[in-house]
Amino acid sequence: MLHIVNKSAAERSSLESCLRMATKGSAVLLIEDAVYAATNGNAAAAKIQAAAADLKIYALGPDLAARGMAGRVLDGVNVVDYGGFVDLVAEHSNCQSWL
Amino acid sequence: MQFGILVNEGPYTHQASDTAYLFARSAIEKGHTVPRVFFYHDGVNNSTRLATPPQDDRNVSARWSKLAADHGVDLVVCVAAAQRRGINDDVLAPGFRISGLGQLVEMGIQYDRLVTFGD
Amino acid sequence: MSDMDDMDDGSGVVKKFLFLNRKAPHGTVYALEGLEVVLITAAFDQDVSMVFTDDGVFQLMKGIDSKGIEVKDFSKTYRALEGYDIEKLYVDQASMDARGLTEDDLIVDVTVLSVDEMANLMAEQDVVISF
Numbered sequence: 418m419l420h421i422v423n424k425s426a427a428e429r430s431s432l433e434s435c436l437r438m439a440t441k442g443s444a445v446l447l448i449e450d451a452v453y454a455a456t457n458g459n460a461a462a463a464k465i466q467a468a469a470a471d472l473k474i475y476a477l478g479p480d481l482a483a484r485g486m487a488g489r490v491l492d493g494v495n496v497v498d499y500g501g502f503v504d505l506v507a508e509h510s511n512c513q514s515w516l
Numbered sequence: 517m518q519f520g521i522l523v524n525e526g527p528y529t530h531q532a533s534d535t536a537y538l539f540a541r542s543a544i545e546k547g548h549t550v551p552r553v554f555f556y557h558d559g560v561n562n563s564t565r566l567a568t569p570p571q572d573d574r575n576v577s578a579r580w581s582k583l584a585a586d587h588g589v590d591l592v593v594c595v596a597a598a599q600r601r602g603i604n605d606d607v608l609a610p611g612f613r614i615s616g617l618g619q620l621v622e623m624g625i626q627y628d629r630l631v632t633f634g635d
Numbered sequence: 636m637s638d639m640d641d642m643d644d645g646s647g648v649v650k651k652f653l654f655l656n657r658k659a660p661h662g663t664v665y666a667l668e669g670l671e672v673v674l675i676t677a678a679f680d681q682d683v684s685m686v687f688t689d690d691g692v693f694q695l696m697k698g699i700d701s702k703g704i705e706v707k708d709f710s711k712t713y714r715a716l717e718g719y720d721i722e723k724l725y726v727d728q729a730s731m732d733a734r735g736l737t738e739d740d741l742i743v744d745v746t747v748l749s750v751d752e753m754a755n756l757m758a759e760q761d762v763v764i765s766f
Binding site: 418430431438439440442443486510511512513514515516 | 651653655657675688689729752756758759760761762763765766
Binding site for chain 3: 522524556557591596597616617618620621624625626630631634
């Protein structure tokens with residue numbers, strides 16, 4: 418399954434709930450304000466890095482750049498563009514948005 | 517592949533509508549089809565032709581209309597959500613139509629993927 | 636119970652639909668308008684589950700009285716779901732525990748799942764609609 422999270426982990430519990438529920442081998446794509454969690458020094462970074470052991474973590478590049486975060490992405494997080502976003506949805510048989 | 521898109525939020529206040537649009541456009545560029553986009557909750561507000569945003573920024577309603585014109589995307593606004601929010605046929609931008617929630621369910625049944633964009 | 640015409644899309648395709656409810660009622664519109672989608676989906680003979688997790692479990696509380704906030708009370712509609720053959724309502728134990736709730740606090744019968752059970756349920760769906 419592809420899980421899509423769009424809110425900052427500091428604002429909303431959606432990332433936390435997603436990571437709790439995503440089954441091993443799933444993918445998690447961070448978009449919009451959720452991308453902050455995938456950046457160095459963010460309070461959610463440890464959670465993301467721990468999750469990366471069992472899940473494939475992606476972040477949407479244009480959203481990182483729009484927030485001045487393009488140069489601060491955590492190791493192990495895969496940056497994709499909108500085309501990559503489309504590919505992720507196509508490659509996974511189902512997807513779920515955590516709003 | 518056929519992608520369905522659900523937009524739960526209105527223009528400008530949330531990024532949802534922008535992300536949905538860019539996703540749709542990308543999917544089409546990659547050779548997929550986006551037969552329908554369904555607008556629910558405040559998403560119905562994407563459909564108004566009355567918006568006059570500043571010229572130096574994107575016009576959210578207009579670019580949905582252009583996507584519909586260029587690629588045949590069916591832009592459907594939920595009737596119940598529209599009625600609550602004062603969207604009727606008189607204010608719709610080109611390419612949008614008002615219909616029932618059944619149109620959303622059909623997308624789930626018929627298309628390969630259904631992606632929700634919201635708050 | 637339903638006075639809706641059969642809205643089957645005619646294809647005979649049956650997919651697993653899961654409706655994800657994570658928000659409390661009344662603070663936002665998502666609980667009410669989400670429920671309206673589920674009621675319409677009932678006419679399409681699909682395999683429908685509703686999941687209530689995080690603050691979504693609050694949608695199912697007994698004793699809701701919205702007169703004071705002058706907002707339509709839709710809580711009884713959850714009891715009508717069974718009549719529409721929408722019977723698969725799931726909550727997760729952890730969300731209930733974190734909110735001091737038990738099944739006795741809820742207005743309908745639900746199946747309480749562990750985190751792993753709920754995760755597996757979500758993973759096996761064809762379509763997940765989030766509000």
